[in-house]
Amino acid sequence: MQHDDHLIEAKHLLSELVAFPSISADGNVAITDFLAAALQASGARIWTEPDATGQKLNLFATIGPDAPAGVILSGHTDVVPVADQPWSTDPFTLTERDGRLYGRGSCDMKGFIAACVTMAPAFARRALKVPVHFAFTYDEEIGCFGAQALTASLVARGLRPAAAIIGEPTMMQLIDGHKGCYEYTTWITGREGHGSSPDLGVNAVEYAARFALKLIELRERLKTMAPDDCPFDPPHTTINPGLLSGGSAHNIIPGKARIDWEMRPVQASDADFVKDEIARFVNDTLLPAMQGVDPGCTIQTETVAEVAGLVPMPDNPARDLVTELTGANGAGLVPFGTEAGLFQAIGIPSVIYGPGAIAQAHKPDEYLAVEQLAQCLRFLDRLGARLERGAVAGAL
Ligand SMILES: [Zn+2]
Structure with missing residues (x-):
């Protein structure tokens, strides 16, 4: 499929994801079931895990060889509330205007998830030597509780992916650190x-x-x-x-x-x-x-x-991988927290690299620029080609 087709598909998928009003307090079961079905249909092996209330779900999916290693693409499916915010359009109806996709969660961070799931069939068609994993969590916005449970599960299951890419909005700039x-x-x-x-x-x-x-x-x-x-x-x-x-x-x-x-x-x-x-x-x-x-x-x-903070490390295979794929000139820091530190805490080198600007997150009229979504899709396409070739510096 050509890039244009991927973009049309990702926009459509994003409109479906935005239509789930998955505000943290209300749970994320419906959107997670939807994503699980989509990934399964693309050939992924999946597992889900509920929280104690049963109202919230983590989803983990794998495409490629059954190996402990691989690259995690990580995102959260919950969004912040819209109450008392002056939106110009319905926040749960994705609205395209002037090259921007408006809707709650479009940038933080259903756009990244839509891009990942859009590319799942393309990952599945490749003869990957290294698996790609999708980790979609609950409750990031209210304390990263989903990622805490998910990282504990990875340890319990003996999974030790070699790198995690957290797709929080960085305008596709490579980030390798933030405070806790x-x-x-x-x-x-x-x-x-x-x-x-x-x-x-x-x-x-x-x-x-x-x-x-x-x-x-x-x-x-x-x-x-x-x-x-x-x-x-x-x-x-x-x-x-x-x-x-x-x-x-x-x-x-x-x-x-x-x-x-x-x-x-x-x-x-x-x-x-x-x-x-x-x-x-x-x-x-x-x-x-x-x-x-x-x-x-x-x-x-x-x-x-x-x-947990994401501590910048002298050696970071996740940073090396994204640098190799994008030609990024060094990595920066961000002043906001993410789930990356939790992955780092269980020994998985992590970076933050995703579409959209954090300045739009949590605001009324939150939007994701179409161009950012397209750039993310191209990156994931290159990642697939890279994982088909095999280990990166022995790390993956
Ligand atoms: Zn976020």
């Missing part, structure tokens, strides 16, 4: 009392303030812990206390307080350091003081999301 993004809410429960007798209560706001000061102290220490030549901006792990609330009136000892905070680690060891330091401070200093007054006092930290 770890978000938490810490709830502090003290004991209420009258403001005139501070010693008879446990002031939750006071302990929240001490907790926040600890975060700020750790933030300063992290500045000295970054690896040499850390490429990120700023070049070290950061912490931000983003919300601090509690109490009701000037003469009441507050019984409850809350801190929302995040860290953006440049390396996994920094995240471990912060978690260890916080746990020690809470267990050795804050809780004994609080519970000395009232044993019912607690400090509980809820994990909102922990999205």
Whole structure:
């Protein structure tokens, strides 16, 4: 088939994918069943795995030899909500105008998925020496929970693909790094009392303030812990206390307080350091003081999301592969998180390389330029030809 035919088919498939309103909270079973059927019809071997609720599905599909290696094409099937956004067209009806395809998820990131599935029959027609895998996940937008489950499954199944390409929108620019993004809410429960007798209560706001000061102290220490030549901006792990609330009136000892905070680690060891330091401070200093007054006092930290960073590596076969296929001149960094770090964490070299601009993601009138979709299809065609030839530098 010619490139033009691929493009017509990919646009049609994208219109079908956009018509599934797969907002994270609502689940992605329908769109995943649809993609599974399409890949199976193209000759792929597939498996799906639900989450605990049964409302969400991961899909993994393979074309080519039954080998542990191969190249993963990774995307998420969930999208962010459209509520309260001023769209000019129906967000779930793909609308082409002036070389752009408008619709929720067109750029983030159903366009990439449409391109991958459009090319599946072409992959299947080739005598691939190295398999190509499709990994389509749930809940990327609310914490990468699908990819966490999927990467655990790959390990359990003994699958160890040699490279992963995450097709998040980078305008088809090669990306090999981003910081992690770890978000938490810490709830502090003290004991209420009258403001005139501070010693008879446990002031939750006071302990929240001490907790926040600890975060700020750790933030300063992290500045000295970054690896040499850390490429990120700023070049070290950061912490931000983003919300601090509690109490009701000037003469009441507050019984409850809350801190929302995040860290953006440049390396996994920094995240471990912060978690260890916080746990020690809470267990050795804050809780004994609080519970000395009232044993019912607690400090509980809820994990909102922990999205692993993608650490730029000196050796990265995924980067070498995309560089070879595109002639890319080096790799860059992005300021947003993706599922790539989760693949890297289980030992699969990863890059981010996909159609569309992140500036359009999550916005009203989100769009994917037709030209970007076409460029992605041409890339996947070259990838198929490359996998037909066999291993790349012994890595695949
Ligand atoms: Zn995305």
